[in-house]
Amino acid sequence: MYSLKSVSYRYPEQTTQALSEINLFFEEGEFVILAGPNGGGKSTLLRALMGVIPSHVGGAMKGEILFRNKSVGRMRVSELAGSVGIVFQDPETQITNLTVGEEVAFGPENLCWDCATIQKLTTEALVLMELTGFEQRSVLSLSGGQKQRLSLAALLAMKPEVLILDEPMAHLDVWGLVSLVGAIEEAKKHCKLIVLATHFLDPFLHLATRLIVMDHGMVQADIAASEIPNYIESFENWGIQVPQILEMKKRGAIAPIQSPQNRGTQGDLISVKDIHYRYAHDEKDVLTGVSIDFGWNERIALAGRNGSGKSTLARLLVGLRKPTRGRIVSCGRGVLTLQYPTLGFITASVQEEIVFGSRLGTHEVASLLDRFDLSRYAGKSPFQLSAGEQRRLAIASALAQEPDLLVLDEPTAGVDLRNTQIILSEIKSFAGSVLHITHDPRVVANTERAVVMERGGVVFDGMQSEMEKTIVQRLGYDRISAVAKLAIDQGLWRGIPLVPDQLSDEEESS
Amino acid sequence: MSFQPVYQEKRSWFHSLDPITKTTWVLLATIWLYFLSDLPNVVLVSTLVLTVAILGARIKLTRYVKVVVSVLAGSMMLILYQGIFRSGPGIVFGSVRLSFEGMRLGAALSLRTFGIVAGGLALSLTTRPKHIMLAMIRLGCSYRVAYVVYLALRFLPVCAADLQANQDAMAQREIKKGVGWYVKSVVAVVITELGKVDDTAIAMETRAFGLYEFRTSLEKISIARSGVLLVAVTAVIMVAHLLWLWV
Numbered sequence: 052m053y054s055l056k057s058v059s060y061r062y063p064e065q066t067t068q069a070l071s072e073i074n075l076f077f078e079e080g081e082f083v084i085l086a087g088p089n090g091g092g093k094s095t096l097l098r099a100l101m102g103v104i105p106s107h108v109g110g111a112m113k114g115e116i117l118f119r120n121k122s123v124g125r126m127r128v129s130e131l132a133g134s135v136g137i138v139f140q141d142p143e144t145q146i147t148n149l150t151v152g153e154e155v156a157f158g159p160e161n162l163c164w165d166c167a168t169i170q171k172l173t174t175e176a177l178v179l180m181e182l183t184g185f186e187q188r189s190v191l192s193l194s195g196g197q198k199q200r201l202s203l204a205a206l207l208a209m210k211p212e213v214l215i216l217d218e219p220m221a222h223l224d225v226w227g228l229v230s231l232v233g234a235i236e237e238a239k240k241h242c243k244l245i246v247l248a249t250h251f252l253d254p255f256l257h258l259a260t261r262l263i264v265m266d267h268g269m270v271q272a273d274i275a276a277s278e279i280p281n282y283i284e285s286f287e288n289w290g291i292q293v294p295q296i297l298e299m300k301k302r303g304a305i306a307p308i309q310s311p312q313n314r315g316t317q318g319d320l321i322s323v324k325d326i327h328y329r330y331a332h333d334e335k336d337v338l339t340g341v342s343i344d345f346g347w348n349e350r351i352a353l354a355g356r357n358g359s360g361k362s363t364l365a366r367l368l369v370g371l372r373k374p375t376r377g378r379i380v381s382c383g384r385g386v387l388t389l390q391y392p393t394l395g396f397i398t399a400s401v402q403e404e405i406v407f408g409s410r411l412g413t414h415e416v417a418s419l420l421d422r423f424d425l426s427r428y429a430g431k432s433p434f435q436l437s438a439g440e441q442r443r444l445a446i447a448s449a450l451a452q453e454p455d456l457l458v459l460d461e462p463t464a465g466v467d468l469r470n471t472q473i474i475l476s477e478i479k480s481f482a483g484s485v486l487h488i489t490h491d492p493r494v495v496a497n498t499e500r501a502v503v504m505e506r507g508g509v510v511f512d513g514m515q516s517e518m519e520k521t522i523v524q525r526l527g528y529d530r531i532s533a534v535a536k537l538a539i540d541q542g543l544w545r546g547i548p549l550v551p552d553q554l555s556d557e558e559e560s561s
Numbered sequence: 562m563s564f565q566p567v568y569q570e571k572r573s574w575f576h577s578l579d580p581i582t583k584t585t586w587v588l589l590a591t592i593w594l595y596f597l598s599d600l601p602n603v604v605l606v607s608t609l610v611l612t613v614a615i616l617g618a619r620i621k622l623t624r625y626v627k628v629v630v631s632v633l634a635g636s637m638m639l640i641l642y643q644g645i646f647r648s649g650p651g652i653v654f655g656s657v658r659l660s661f662e663g664m665r666l667g668a669a670l671s672l673r674t675f676g677i678v679a680g681g682l683a684l685s686l687t688t689r690p691k692h693i694m695l696a697m698i699r700l701g702c703s704y705r706v707a708y709v710v711y712l713a714l715r716f717l718p719v720c721a722a723d724l725q726a727n728q729d730a731m732a733q734r735e736i737k738k739g740v741g742w743y744v745k746s747v748v749a750v751v752i753t754e755l756g757k758v759d760d761t762a763i764a765m766e767t768r769a770f771g772l773y774e775f776r777t778s779l780e781k782i783s784i785a786r787s788g789v790l791l792v793a794v795t796a797v798i799m800v801a802h803l804l805w806l807w808v
Contacts, residue, residue, distance in 0.1 A: 103763050132769035144757045145764035149690055149715050160777045161769035169779055191718060209768065371729045386733055393753045394723055395730035397745045408734030434752050452733070 052213065052244050053077040053100060058114035060095060060104060060268075069095040071268040073114070077244055082258045084276075085248040087265040088290035088467040089439035093248040094140075096265065097217050100246065101137045102128045118213075133162055136206030137215040140465060142198035146205075151177070151193070152186035154201055158209040172208045179237050180204035194358060200234045207238060214238055216247040220254070221465035228254060228490075250467055252279075252294040264289045290468050292493070319382060320456060320484055321345040321368055326377030328363055336375070337363045339507040345456065347383070349484045352495045352515055355504035361488045362390070364504070365458045368486070383455025383483075390460040392445035396433040401425055401444055404433050409451035416451070422477055423447040439470035446474055450481060458486045463494055565717050566628060566685045574787075575618035575683055580692035581699050582788025586795055587680040588700075593799045594673045602806065603669040607676030614683035625682060629675055636674065640667030690714035695782045704776055712761070716754075724750050 053076070060070040070092050077083060085093045098104040102123045105112045116123040123131065139145050148154040155176050159169040177183050180200040185193075193201060199219050206214065216235070220228050232254045239245055239258060247255060252262075262279055264272040271289055274282060279294075286293045321344070328338040338360050345351065345368075353361050366372045369385035389395045398404045405416055420426045423443045428436060433444055442462065449457055459478070463471045475497055478485055487494050495501065495515060503511035575583065590610045597603045614620055644651065647663025684693065690711050697707035727749050736742055765771075 101767055103767070107759075107763055107766075127772070128763070128766045129769045129772035132767055132772065135767075137767050139760065139764060141760070143719060144760035147712060147715065147761055147765055149711075153691060156779050157770075158768040160779065161772060163773050163775065163777050166777060166779055169777060173779075205768065366729065369733065371732060387729070389726055389730060391723075391726070391753070393756070394726040394749065397727075397731055397734070397736070397749055408736070 052079055052119060054117045055099075056115045056117070058099065058112070058116060060099060060112045061110050062095075063109040065110075068268045069110075070099065073268075073270060075263070075270065075273070077246065079243045081244055081260050082239060082255075083244075083246045083261045083263060084252060084255055084259045085246060085263050085265060086250065086252060086289070086291045087271065088469055089465075090437050091266040091290070091467075092268040093265050094217055095268070097137065097215050097246065097248055099123075100213075100215060101135060102126055102131050129161075132158070133209060134211055135213040135215065136209060136211035138199065138202045138206065138217065138219045140218040140221045142202050142219075145202055146190050146198060149189060149191075150186065151182060151188050151190060151201055154190060155182075155205050155208050158205055162209065169208075172210065176204040176208035179207060179241075180234050194356070199231045203231075203234050203238055207241060211242060213244045213246070214242045216245065218248050218250070218465055220249065220251065250292065250465075252291070256294055264291065266290060287468075292468050320347050320349075321383070321385070322380040323368070324378045324380075326367065326374035326379060328360075328367060328372065329375050337507055338367070338374070340377070341504075341507070341509055342377075343502065343509055343512060345484060345486070347455070347484060348482065349500060350498040351484070351486045352498040352501045353486055353488045353504065354490065354495065354501060355510075359504040360507040361504050362460060365460060365486065365488055368456065369458055384452075385456035385458055386449045386452045386454035387458040388445045388449045388460060388462065390464065392441040393434060395445055395448075396441075399432055400430050401433055401436070402429040404444060404448050405451045407448075409448075410453065411451050419447050419451060424473060439466050442466055443470060443473060446477070450477070454483055456484045456486060457481060458488070460488045461491075462487060462489065463491045565721060566682055567714055567717055568689050569686050571619060571687070573617065573619040573687060575614075575687040577785075578687075578788040578791065579785040580688045580696035580782055581784050582792050583684050583688055584693065584696040584700060585792050586788075587677075587684045589792065589795050589799060590680040591677050593795075593803070594676050596803055597673065597806075598666060598669055600665050600669045600672070602802075603672045603676070606802070607672045607679070610676045611679040614679040618683040618687045620679075620682055620686060625679060628678055628682060632674060632678070636667075636671035639671055640664050643667030643670070685714065691780065692782055695778060695780065698778075699782065705771060708770075716757075716761075719757075720750065720754055723753055727753075 055073050055075045058070055058073040059068055061068050073096065085096065087093055095104060098108075099112070099116060100118075100123070102116075104110070106124075106128060112124070118126075118131065118135065146154055148157055152173065155173045156169050159172055164172075174183075177186065180203055182197070182200060182204055185197075185201075190198065190201065202219070203214075220231055235245070235247070235255070236258065245258075249255065252259075256276070256279070259276040259279075261276055262272070262274050263270060266289065272282065272285070283293055323341055323343045323345075326338055326341050327336045329336045341360075341364060353364070355361050363372070365387055367374055367379060368381075369387045370381065371387070396404060398407050402416065402420065405411075405419055409416075411419065417426070420429055423446070425440065425444060425447060428440065433441060436444060442464075446459065446462060449459075457478070462474055462478075466474070471491075471493060475494065479497065485498075487498060489495060498515050501511065501513065501515040501517075502509055590606075594603065594606055594610075597606060611625070615622060615625070641659070643663035643666045644659035645657065645663065647660040647666065649660045649662040651658055651660035651663070653659075688696075693714070694704075694707040694711040697710065698704050724746065727746050731742060731746060736745070
């Protein structure tokens with residue numbers, strides 16, 4: 052279907068190749084997982100398949116990409132749109148309409164199909180992605196998982212032969228992820244080829260027919276899915292997380308990660324008493340009577356579904372908002388890093404970004420840059436860094452403020468194994484308390500205490516190692532994923548996502 | 562989050578009007594104000610437009626003032642600019658001389674903007690963005706251009722949320738509010754939004770936007786009689802007023 056012949060590409064004003072001598076063939080019926088570290092070339096390759104590179108970005112491309120024996124370079128992106136569809140990492144930027152119905156009909160309307168056909172295809176796509184009844188809903192009211200399902204529905208309504216997915220799960224909670232996996236399973240029945248870029252192989256292994264690993268713009272490995280278990284030892288070299296399910300099967304059992312000893316003392320740093328919070332434009336409270344204490348030097352995971360009130364609580368804890376009702380007594384200073392780091396950058400260079408507002412000396416700044424592997428970018432604009440580097444800079448800047456409580460909003464979203472390791476290692480050595488708002492089991496495993504929020508309230512507050520057992524008891528065994536069941540059966544707990552098999556739309560959106 | 566001039570589900574006379582005549586009415590009001598440059602007439606027409614907007618669209622005066630305040634700095638600059646560069650009698654502040662005629666013209670131009678803002682609010686608060694887009698297309702605008710207006714309304718809440726996030730980040734660094742604070746905040750958000758605009762444009766093209774000269778629309782809009790009446794009455798008054806001024 053697709054063939055790439057000696058494809059090389061360099062971004063404008065860059066000296067290194069983003070893609071280097073890529074030779075690949077994609078056949079009908081394949082489900083290809085594209086893995087590899089940040090900056091390895093995955094997204095560039097996907098954009099090249101769609102014809103977005105170099106036509107929209109510029110730069111120099113060599114070689115040829117053929118789709119059904121036609122050169123992609125000679126076609127307009129919109130011409131390819133009827134046959135190939137792409138879902139990007141951030142649903143916010145690709146959903147261009149205001150209601151679910153308008154969004155799904157958008158593609159077929161552009162293709163000038165007649166109204167009856169559009170109506171039929173829109174209805175089918177909504178049914179397929181379990182969004183029936185959502186037609187008039189505002190896209191702004193959807194959860195992360197629903198937005199990604201909507202993006203898929205909008206593409207499927209155009210009846211594409213090829214589906215390209217660029218890390219569509221980066222900002223999703225566990226429920227959003229399972230919802231997306233279900234949607235992709237459905238999409239697989241209707242598309243001839245699916246190419247998916249991801250850092251997490253676990254949720255998609257059962258669908259994959261092939262794994263391609265990319266780094267430095269080159270193909271490092273191209274193996275059939277059935278061969279993946281034989282390559283477990285190579286995963287770390289490739290900069291990819293070993294799929295937990297394979298690790299379990301291969302080694303029989305994994306020693307459960309020992310949660311770090313609880314080194315904190317509760318109740319000293321911040322004390323939250325029965326707080327409520329309501330945004331000016333909202334009709335109901337986002338936080339409904341939260342009471343919780345945070346001690347000095349604690350490591351806490353704050354989990355819960357999109358929209359459960361985590362980010363609002365974080366803003367209240369660091370003093371950016373005042374509770375509508377209730378009281379927060381704080382004996383220390385909190386600093387929050389944002390989920391989208393670029394929104395927090397306010398200076399022209401990486402070094403200034405760290406220095407600004409901090410009391411650190413020159414040597415300490417240099418050391419911080421070094422520890423976060425940012426020294427070589429010291430003079431560069433924060434906006435020119437890669438996503439992983441921006442995330443590291445945001446955390447380094449927050450640490451430079453010398454906070455007593457560091458609140459990290461999704462510190463590893465869309466970040467590869469190496470960057471995650473750097474971030475986790477630096478946070479480990481930080482002397483203050485850390486509150487992670489996260490869906491990433493790797494981060495959860497590095498905490499001692501877990502707080503779970505649901506509908507504006509705290510539903511669990513205890514040892515991290517107890518969290519999932521408690522949730523299993525609440526949800527019931529038959530509502531969790533196969534991976535989690537296997538882990539439970541073997542007595543293993545590694546922060547494996549617990550996945551309810553079926554959730555009603557009402558439950559998900561609430 | 563601050564007030565955003567986007568569609569609000571409410572009951573008002575403007576809500577019941579069709580988008581085509583509402584858009585035409587706003588265009589008429591804009592043209593009318595464009596032809597006026599003397600202060601009393603601009604005050605008269607702007608007040609008329611504002612009154613229709615407040616009564617017809619049930620816009621709260623406080624909300625209108627909030628929007629107007631955001632363009633007030635520009636208005637002051639305009640008054641000063643016209644005052645400095647127009648000749649005639651005026652007042653002197655040190656070495657700067659401001660002419661009365663220039664300041665009157667500046668004030669008239671500013672009030673013209675306030676009138677147009679009132680009309681624009683009456684349209685945007687009472688009409689679904691999709692309908693504004695469809696009305697623009699029906700009035701002869703290219704769908705590619707009309708979609709830009711639609712996208713602006715779609716992304717306004719997202720931009721507001723991003724701006725809030727950035728200001729939170731600055732508040733954490735204990736940066737004092739001032740001109741520099743606003744400039745930094747706006748620059749950071751503009752850079753972020755530009756990246757998003759790029760991604761959005763690509764996302765639209767990957768779904769065949771712009772492939773053909775025309776596109777199908779599932780939704781149809783039609784003209785209502787009460788809207789025609791509003792446009793007709795406005796047009797008659799406008800023509801009479803302009804003829805009275807010119808002849």
